[in-house]
Amino acid sequence: MLRPPNGQQRTKAWGGGKPGGQRFSREELRGALLGQQIQAYFQPQHCATTGVLRGAEVLARWHRPDGSVLAPAEFLPAIEREGLLESLTDYMLSCAFDCIAAEERESTLLMAVNVPARVATGVHWAQSVADHAYHAGVDPGRVVIEITEDGGELCNPALAGAVAQLRLRGFNCAIDDFGSGDSSLDRLLQVPFNELKINRSMLVEARAHAHARCLLASTIAMARQMVATVVVEGVETYMDLDMVRSLGCHNTQGYLHSRAMPKAEYVKYIAQQNLAGLGMRTG
Numbered sequence: 001m002l003r004p005p006n007g008q009q010r011t012k013a014w015g016g017g018k019p020g021g022q023r024f025s026r027e028e029l030r031g032a033l034l035g036q037q038i039q040a041y042f043q044p045q046h047c048a049t050t051g052v053l054r055g056a057e058v059l060a061r062w063h064r065p066d067g068s069v070l071a072p073a074e075f076l077p078a079i080e081r082e083g084l085l086e087s088l089t090d091y092m093l094s095c096a097f098d099c100i101a102a103e104e105r106e107s108t109l110l111m112a113v114n115v116p117a118r119v120a121t122g123v124h125w126a127q128s129v130a131d132h133a134y135h136a137g138v139d140p141g142r143v144v145i146e147i148t149e150d151g152g153e154l155c156n157p158a159l160a161g162a163v164a165q166l167r168l169r170g171f172n173c174a175i176d177d178f179g180s181g182d183s184s185l186d187r188l189l190q191v192p193f194n195e196l197k198i199n200r201s202m203l204v205e206a207r208a209h210a211h212a213r214c215l216l217a218s219t220i221a222m223a224r225q226m227v228a229t230v231v232v233e234g235v236e237t238y239m240d241l242d243m244v245r246s247l248g249c250h251n252t253q254g255y256l257h258s259r260a261m262p263k264a265e266y267v268k269y270i271a272q273q274n275l276a277g278l279g280m281r282t283g
Helices: 008-012 026-034 072-081 085-102 123-136 153-168 184-190 200-208 210-226 238-246 263-282
Strands: 038-047 053-063 110-116 143-148 172-178 195-198 229-233 251-253
Touching: 026 072, 026 085, 038 085, 038 263, 053 072, 053 085, 053 263, 072 085, 085 110, 085 123, 085 143, 085 263, 110 172, 123 153, 143 153, 143 195, 153 172, 153 184, 172 184, 172 229, 195 210, 200 210, 200 229, 200 238, 210 229, 210 238, 238 251
Parallel strands: 053 110, 110 143, 143 172, 172 195, 195 229, 229 251
Antiparallel strands: 038 053, 038 251
């Protein structure tokens, strides 16, 4: 699989899109965060075997005053350039925690949040996340911290401490976009993740090329041996679903299930899934 140019993988955090980015001032970006113009969207994840709703990944969208809606690739480079990456991460964590806290007490749905490796700088940061969840009344077991493939191998020692602390506190921790960065295997060996998320690009290649399918199969097999859970994103058709399910993937995410949606729509989606599940049990 071809790797993106240096830095390109960072544009995936909180929602993906084509890399590039526009020029925005620090004042514009701070105003977008403080004014909640940047909103949390939710893309569902489902069990590959049963189809049961597992939860969702939190993705960012910027609702501009002119009515346009920007994907992260269009503003995340500016966020990073202006030193606001940690502020955006904290905000998205808050959105995820608020959504979990608003659900029914007996809910077990998970919420995945992208965190750049440059932000997850060590035990102190992990402790702040745990404190945040505690004060929000959130069960850490319902949170998946997805560490994006940035920072290179120099980040790995501090990242290992952060993830170990989060795991001890009950959080799930995933290596995100596995294979798209420059330290995938080193990071997987050094950091105690319990989930691995395979990038859409690997699935796209596997649709058309036998060697890419072998690579996907080997990656899933390795992940099942080393970590507890495997998630494949970018699942768009039933053929995609059949393929990754046959290879042993646990959970899937992509347009086959749903595009990312605002919170109100996600709440309705949960209700629909619950009704569908009740119908299957009583039918």
